Amino acid sequence: MRAYYFDNIRGDQRLPHDYVPSRPVSKETLDKLNVKFWIIPVEGYETKVDAVAAERGYKHRDVINVSKEAMGEIYEKKIKTFFEEHMHEDEEIRYILAGSGFFDVREASTDEWIRLAVEPGDLLVIPAGIYHRFTLDEANTIKALRLFQDEPKWIPYNRSEETDFNRHRIEYLKAIGVGA
Numbered sequence: 695m696r697a698y699y700f701d702n703i704r705g706d707q708r709l710p711h712d713y714v715p716s717r718p719v720s721k722e723t724l725d726k727l728n729v730k731f732w733i734i735p736v737e738g739y740e741t742k743v744d745a746v747a748a749e750r751g752y753k754h755r756d757v758i759n760v761s762k763e764a765m766g767e768i769y770e771k772k773i774k775t776f777f778e779e780h781m782h783e784d785e786e787i788r789y790i791l792a793g794s795g796f797f798d799v800r801e802a803s804t805d806e807w808i809r810l811a812v813e814p815g816d817l818l819v820i821p822a823g824i825y826h827r828f829t830l831d832e833a834n835t836i837k838a839l840r841l842f843q844d845e846p847k848w849i850p851y852n853r854s855e856e857t858d859f860n861r862h863r864i865e866y867l868k869a870i871g872v873g874a
């Protein structure tokens with residue numbers, strides 16, 4: 695997984711949007727945002743993913759395929775929804791099995807976007823309460839394992855004044871030591 699600041703230049707969301715020169719983001723910076731990731735080779739991934747899942751209490755999982763072929767008519771609409779800036783009241787955990795894409799996460803202290811370019815083998819944990827969004831890249835396809843604790847609470851709450859006061863948002867900011 696490669697992490698860098700998003701250049702904010704208008705245009706196709708599927709392009710890399712890397713500054714020239716690039717502004718890489720370190721693992722330490724991601725740690726401070728409570729964004730966690732592991733690299734687990736896809737070949738024989740089951741045991742290692744099972745271990746992380748057991749350690750973190752993710753009891754359930756399913757597989758999501760995001761591509762025009764897999765999604766059909768809802769594809770365009772879904773792609774737009776995924777790219778709306780939002781938060782969840784639960785962690786969003788994804789293990790990339792095939793394809794690639796971009797998760798953008800907001801750095802709370804600067805309000806800048808950090809782009810996470812994911813590829814097969816990346817296991818990513820996006821914490822509850824962080825503002826984020828997702829897009830495919832120009833290859834237009836990704837297959838990911840979604841892990842979750844109990845009932846998935848993946849309702850996206852689009853960023854608004856209301857979400858700024860969401861309990862999970864406030865707890866997140868407290869956890870990373872930003873704001874109040």
Ligand SMILES: [Fe+2]
Binds near residue numbers: 782826827
């Ligand atoms: Fe999300």
